[in-house]
Amino acid sequence: MATDVTAQNIDTLFLEQRRYPPPPDFASQANAKPEIYNQSLEDFWAGEARNRISWYQPFDKVLEWEPPYAKWFIGGKLNVAYNCVDRHVEQGHGSKVAFHWEGEPENDTRTITFADLQADVVRFANVLKKMGVKRDTHVGIYMGMVPELPTAMLACARIGAPFTVVFGGFSADSLSGRMNDMECEFLITQDEGWRRGSRVPLKANCDAAMDKSPTVKQCLVVRRTGGDVAMKEGRDVWYHDLAQDASTDPGSCPCEEMDAESLLYLLYTSGTTAKPKGIVHTTAGYLTGVATTHHYIFDIKPDSVYWCAADIGWVTGHSYIVFGPLCNGTTGVMYEGTPDYPDKDRWWGIIERYKVDVLYTAPTAIRTHMKWGPEYAQKHDLSSLRLLGTVGEPINPEAWVWYRDNIGGGRTPVVDTWWQTETGMILITPLPGITTLKPGSATRPFPGVDPAVYDEAGNEVGPGQGGYLVLRKPWPAMLRGIYGDHERYVQTYWSKYKDVYFVGDGARIDEDGDFWLLGRVDDVMNVSAHRISTIEVESALVDHPKVAEAAVCGRSDPQTGQAIVAFVTLKGGDPGSPEMAKELRNHVGTRIGKIASPANIVFTPELPKTRSGKIMRRLLRDVAENRPLGDTTTLADATVVDEISRRAKEDAGKDEA
């Protein structure tokens, strides 16, 4: 029996033994050298800020830390759009490609050079100004993955207008909630977006949102599909109508000189069912943080073609499609649609076409490709790839190895990058060329980052023990609060332990000092007084050759406190069977121990996910608690699948992100 003390921690069950040292040829050319870890926090960031950013006025102090608020690069003045666009043109890189953009309909592509991007941003900013947008006007942006989305973000940054991007898959209600919270006066959208061949009614959603958002006075509409949309006289304006007379001369719309700590954007994040939090990101620290991490972690070279396959509506897209890569003058790929349109090899065709060398995506996407099978990737030449990355959830070791073998040709390092909307930038990550990789581990803190694993009482736990992840020192891109809600900021992140940022994730540090993320602490299961993390049981299931994806949760059990329920998707559409369930239960038993063997196994063709691709374990918990489940419940019992999908839809309506 576990004692009370161990019951407070999280048990470690899953031990992954595979190791991937950096290939010598990669190490010899890598941007990050081992000395990168030797500098002090302030020296490291001051150096990066000076080298990577063009300042109108240099900063006079690197850091002011008065918990729970940090200020970075105080006294400095800069403009994000100037750093991401204009200076590259001034330095003679105007003809370099900024984005290879690919629309969802095939053969609908655009090549946008840095000079094109500069003209686009200046034109867009002039249109915004003409409509009355000024420094400090709050702007909402609700668009799909079209080139005008980064253009609009950069145009706002050029003028000094703080913005919030709302993911184009969100409902009108979610949009209006965010417009109201930020008190946006202006909304930028497009007529419709493309998604798996159908049209997403973005402008119509804006109409419904604006009915409930009295602060929004005007709406600028970019034409994308050419579909019919209603335009309200005096409120709605077509972008192309104003753009034709707008100047593209940078001198016609100078970049505003912004203070280091001025508000750049808000990004709303929910996580639970509570009202979304407007996470505050400011200017200089954020830009320095994302550009620096992008350079070292993705080993970006002047001729790199880098593809972050996230949506710009999430923080990953803000930091690693728009601001980090553009600040570094990197050529990026942007794709509008879904990975299976018109077929499941769409991504691999894009990599072949543009000779992408770095691909950054989420475990959910990798597991989906795993489920579809490697034959889609095999149709294409992926030999341009040098490096792969993942973000968003813990990655099951088998999915990591599948990614490296089938997409990375068994050659490429895979960087598992841990961070959050709140952190703004990657904080725990391998540095390719230095770090020996372990599938499933995000490995090391980025230079200057100081994470630790605490028990309930705030003591550091020893190697191999699970506990609560905390961050003990500030970092440049950290959130500067929750917009308009100091109390909630303190309550959510700074109350559990004094002056230490509470992440909300479980983690353990192994004997080598490598970090293993164990998922959200709310998801931890309590079986016979053992605290078991979902990820370890899921990874043991995905370790079985027939399993593509698995999600586990606890349901109450009179004997053990909680019993583990596993929802499992098999590869190649296999519906599962009682024999298979038994085999999986045994597999988990031998792989990590009987205690973690699921009491119930539910085979399902899909797992419910948030729109950013995270498994919704809370919803599975509801399903598991509220209906009788057999030892094995197969697809034949369609009501379970129906119930999962019905609840997923209901939850989507509630705007779980």
Ligand code: PRX
């Ligand atoms: O639980 C962690 C998980 O995603 C959370 C942050 O989600 P979000 O704010 O949506 O940002 C996602 C993109 C940065 C974290 O608290 N998470 C993110 N990356 C990883 C991860 N869990 C394990 N390993 C990761 N690499």
